[in-house]
Structure formats: structure tokens, C-alpha cells
Amino acid sequence: MYDIKNTAKGLVAHGVSTCAGCGLELIIRHILDVLGENTVIVIPPGCAALFSGYGKETALRIPGFQGNLENTAAIAAGIRAGFEVQGRHDITVLAFAGDGATVDIGIQALSGMFERGERVLYVCYDNEAYMNTGIQGSGSTPFMAATTTTPGGKPSRRKNMLEIAAAHGIPYAASASAAYIDDLKKKVEKAKNTDGPSYLHIHTPCPTGWGFDPALSVSLARAAVQTGAWVLYEIEKGKLKLNSKTTKLKPVSDYLKPQGRFKHLSDKDIQDIQQEIDEYIQVLASRSENQAVI
Amino acid sequence: MNPGNDNDGKKWHELPGGGINPDAGNSLENYTGYLRRGEKPQFNPDNCINCFFCWVFCPENAIIVDGEKIAGINYDYCKGCGICVNECPVSHEPLPLIMVEEKIEL
Numbered sequence: 018m019y020d021i022k023n024t025a026k027g028l029v030a031h032g033v034s035t036c037a038g039c040g041l042e043l044i045i046r047h048i049l050d051v052l053g054e055n056t057v058i059v060i061p062p063g064c065a066a067l068f069s070g071y072g073k074e075t076a077l078r079i080p081g082f083q084g085n086l087e088n089t090a091a092i093a094a095g096i097r098a099g100f101e102v103q104g105r106h107d108i109t110v111l112a113f114a115g116d117g118a119t120v121d122i123g124i125q126a127l128s129g130m131f132e133r134g135e136r137v138l139y140v141c142y143d144n145e146a147y148m149n150t151g152i153q154g155s156g157s158t159p160f161m162a163a164t165t166t167t168p169g170g171k172p173s174r175r176k177n178m179l180e181i182a183a184a185h186g187i188p189y190a191a192s193a194s195a196a197y198i199d200d201l202k203k204k205v206e207k208a209k210n211t212d213g214p215s216y217l218h219i220h221t222p223c224p225t226g227w228g229f230d231p232a233l234s235v236s237l238a239r240a241a242v243q244t245g246a247w248v249l250y251e252i253e254k255g256k257l258k259l260n261s262k263t264t265k266l267k268p269v270s271d272y273l274k275p276q277g278r279f280k281h282l283s284d285k286d287i288q289d290i291q292q293e294i295d296e297y298i299q300v301l302a303s304r305s306e307n308q309a310v311i
Numbered sequence: 312m313n314p315g316n317d318n319d320g321k322k323w324h325e326l327p328g329g330g331i332n333p334d335a336g337n338s339l340e341n342y343t344g345y346l347r348r349g350e351k352p353q354f355n356p357d358n359c360i361n362c363f364f365c366w367v368f369c370p371e372n373a374i375i376v377d378g379e380k381i382a383g384i385n386y387d388y389c390k391g392c393g394i395c396v397n398e399c400p401v402s403h404e405p406l407p408l409i410m411v412e413e414k415i416e417l
Binding site: 029030031032033034035036037038039040042043046070073074075076077078079080198224230231232233234235236 | 332334335336337338339340341342343346347348367368369370371372373385387388390391392393394396397398
């Protein structure tokens with residue numbers, strides 16, 4: 018599965034000024050490793066803009082464009098239209114946006130792109146807040162998580178962006194995690210070969226924003242999947258397929274306890290969150306057509 | 312100084328137009344090793360089983376591979392997050408990867 022190269026994983030050079038233990042940097046290397054050189058990337062402002070560059074510095078070895086926050090999907094659709102006129106069906110257009118640029122600000126352009134059926138691979142790396150501008154709460158921040166705009170814990174639930182994307186009837190939508198790279202690579206490959214819009218929602222831990230030791234980055238992403246706080250599944254032409262376990266899950270406190278943003282939670286809050294997760298898992302399991310793999 | 316922000320003394324009309332960067336991948340000049348804060352991972356090949364977990368999960372891709380074997384750590388770019396040490400499955404001493412203290416040069 019893994020191609021051992023000595024220089025760099027994929028097409029991302031060394032020397033990116035992301036924080037130590039960044040989940041985003043981990044996934045972009047593996048995603049571009051799968052997609053290869055025939056890719057054009059569109060990046061809105063956010064942490065991912067460190068890859069398209071600041072000043073004269075850039076880390077990506079593929080053509081890319083840094084757009085605005087609200088129109089990432091529209092730019093990607095335009096680039097795709099240009100390639101279609103030239104007959105270049107082989108080129109993948111990748112839109113790589115954060116949760117703020119997808120769930121809140123960019124949702125109208127994204128919805129339009131899904132509706133028109135443009136062949137664009139849209140990746141949302143979900144670090145669950147506006148991390149690049151200083152940890153402001155976003156539509157994807159989970160219930161009760163502390164951010165600088167919700168210091169006492171976010172009182173509302175998060176948007177289920179993957180279901181919103183799948184509700185457009187797009188051919189391929191899937192969730193992935195930074196801790197399950199095999200699964201992520203398979204999904205990127207599938208999305209690349211999809212003839213139509215495809216959407217990937219990837220859980221990427223952020224040590225700075227979530228308040229944990231950078232060394233725990235990957236094990237925390239794994240804990241999210243093992244506790245059911247993050248579920249791996251894919252929706253292909255309306256059919257849901259689970260990729261992570263829905264039975265024998267660990268208690269959600271395993272995932273919440275190491276994080277600074279959840280340290281104000283009482284035992285009752287944790288129980289409430291546990292109950293919500295259990296209910297949601299039941300809903301997914303009843304919709305699923307298979308048994309979980311991982 | 313940040314290598315990304317100087318223009319080699321060029322004037323505005325000598326720079327490429329439209330904010331285009333013709334030199335893709337030039338962040339190699341930005342040695343991110345300076346982001347380490349007092350700790351760095353150390354590699355010992357004796358008990359290494361070459362499972363490549365450290366290589367897969369290193370966000371910075373700072374694990375050096377020689378052929379099919381792990382050869383060491385690239386301290387020019389390693390940010391010292393410690394994911395490699397945390398993900399290493401080997402449990403008997405001496406561990407292939409440990410965190411050691413490092414003096415910060417200011």
C-alpha cells in the first residue's frame with residue numbers, strides 16, 4: 018500500500034510552517050501521494066494556505082491557486098470547465114478547504130458545484146474551528162467544545178456536513194480520519210475515479226486549538242474513531258457503507274479527557290455526549306448495508 | 312529571518328506578475344527544526360522492526376528511509392512533536408525511538 022520514497026511523501030516539500038503534530042500536514046502528503054502530478058489544487062485562506070505559500074515560499078510541487086474563503090468550489094468548477102474545453106479529462110481538480118471555508122463560509126459555492134455535477138474532488142479537513150485565525154468556533158465545532166468565541170463551551174450542535182453533501186445526490190461522499198491512512202488513501206483513489214463531484218470530510222486533530230500534547234495527535238484521532246465520536250463511512254449513490262466499528266465502542270471520555278477544550282465538562286455533560294453518540298451510531302448502523310471493517 | 316519574505320533585493324517590476332510563484336517546492340529553504348522546544352526524538356536501529364509506522368504518521372516526513380529500512384531522523388525539518396515515539400509499537404528495551412532533551416540555541 019505504501020510507496021517508500023526517500024525524499025518526500027507525495028508532492029509536498031519539507032519546511033512547512035505548520036505547528037508540531039499537525040494532522041492537516043499529515044493528510045495532505047498522503048492525499049497528494051495518491052492523486053499524483055496531474056492535479057490542480059485550489060486552497061482558500063486557512064491553515065492549508067501555508068502549503069500554497071506565504072511570501073515567495075510554497076511547499077506544493079503541483080500547480081495551485083489560492084482563492085477566497087467563500088468561492089473555493091466555484092474556482093475549482095471554473096478550472097474544471099477550462100480543462101474540459103481543452104479535452105483534459107485526466108487532470109484532477111482538488112479543492113482543499115478547512116471546516117470554516119466549507120461548513121460556514123463556502124457552503125453556497127459548494128452546494129452550487131454539487132448541484133451542477135462538476136467533476137471536482139472537494140476535500141474538507143475538519144479541525145473543528147477556525148484554527149488559523151485564532152481558534153474561533155465554526156459550524157463544525159462539536160457540542161460543548163471551548164473556543165475563543167465560545168469560552169464556556171459551544172452551546173449548539175455541529176452541522177453534519179457529510180450528510181448535507183450526500184443529500185445533493187452526489188456520486189461519492191465519505192468521511193476519513195488522519196489515524197487511518199489506508200482507509201483515507203482508498204477513499205481518495207475512489208473519489209479521484211468518480212465521474213462527478215466527490216466530497217471527503219477528514220478529521221484532523223489540531224494540538225494548538227484542541228489543547229493537547231502534539232505527540233497524541235494520531236492516537237487522539239484514533240480514539241475519536243474507536244469511541245464513535247467520529248464515524249468512518251462512505252455514501253456511494255445514496256448507499257451508506259460503514260468503515261468503522263459500531264459495536265464494542267470505548268467510552269467517549271477516552272477521547273474527551275486528553276483535550277484542553279473539553280476540560281470544563283462535568284460527568285453529566287460527558288454522559289449527555291455519550292448518549293448522543295450512541296443514538297447517532299444506532300441511526301447509522303440501521304442505514305448501513307454492511308458490517309464494519311476497521 | 313523568514314526566508315519566505317525577502318525578495319532577494321528585487322524591485323517590484325522585476326518580480327513575476329500576478330503573484331505567481333514559479334519556484335514550486337522552495338519551502339525546502341525553511342528549516343523547520345527551529346520549531347522544536349527542548350525535546351527531540353532519537354533513533355536506535357537495534358530493536359527496530361521496520362514497520363514504518365513512524366514514517367507513515369510523521370507529518371513533517373522527517374523520518375529518513377534507506378532502501379527498505381528506517382535510517383534516522385532529519386533534524387533539519389523535525390519539529391519534535393513526538394508522534395513517531397508515541398506510535399512506535401516496539402515495547403522492549405532499548406526502544407527504537409525515544410524523546411531526549413535538546414539544548415536550544417538562541
